[in-house]
Amino acid sequence: MDKLDHLGWVVSRSFEVEDVVFSIRTTSSVFGDWLSETLAAYRTRKKAQPLYSIVVADPSKRKDRAIKDFNVLYRGTVAHTRDLNLATVAQILLADIATLAFRQRDDVVYAGVAPIAGNGAVGLVPSAMVGQLADMGRQVARTGLTLPFVSAVALDPHTGAVLPSKGPAEIPADAVSRLHELGLDGQPSDRMAIPEPLRPQFVLTMAGPANEGVEPVSDARAVYTLASSVLNLDKMGITALETLDKVVSGADCYAVGGDARAVLRSVATLLTSDKA
């Protein structure tokens, strides 16, 4: 039994998305109702281990406390997202559920990278870097950087464009606004969706914590690094490499290293320079 098992879960529901069976547990019965309503098309009676655990902040406590009370989304035992806005956590959850079947598909290339935007430019970065940046909280917004909901994207093999993000197919269109109607904190999120295909102007790879700063890398190095993040590489093979070639062909490629603060500084510098 891990530490997460002691956080006071009041609801646990099982779901099945494209043969992937998982359960979600939460500390809020109202949020549990929202999950049941939103993912009704995917409910199953099958038993499954908790894949997602959501600790929902209590707004009444937030007013009385100086410290901030975050909503937390765990994926397995790892804290995937901490955010004051439950709508952000909910949309990240739906986006992540959509990725569960990516490894099984062979329609397009799916990669564990995500877009970030700022100063009119869009970049593609490893999803781990998004997590690193998200942990910097409000400092991210102060740099003018917008982070995504998604932690993986679909890439068009014909054009190399990042395709619009889609949640699981049968999600009610008003799912997020229903959060507010149910009395949960559902302000509009400051995260970015991908409403239409986009071409990143820059591609970032991770250089590791010991290599602080930004270094240009060759297209081949970028493709090699991106390829290791392709979720359905075994199914797409050469098509995946050719798709990544198209992704980087219109972009400037860099390796960014250092701790989270250094990465944020490097990304901000890139966004405000002519390089991006």
Place this chain on the structure above:
Amino acid sequence: MSAMKPKAREDLAVVELEGEAIIYDEQTARLHHLNPTATMIFGMCDGTATVKELSADIASVYGLAPSEVERQVRALLRELRTSDLLEGRKQSVGKK
């Protein structure tokens, strides 16, 4: 015994970008990144030339000493074979 004529595996997924090769080996699910020199030599491994012939071709194009080129080509081919990118028996690291 006939001289070895190195041949790149035909079942590898290879993309070449600005002289550097990215290779995906579906059998092992491994990715490889070759620098321009390795990419050039890997591309010459079509099973028709011996190591000596490959080395002589490179030496004549670049005006280098054939013996030095052959030493480097052999070292690289050992690495490619260790990475299982060539047809034939896989060779362990450092094996002569």
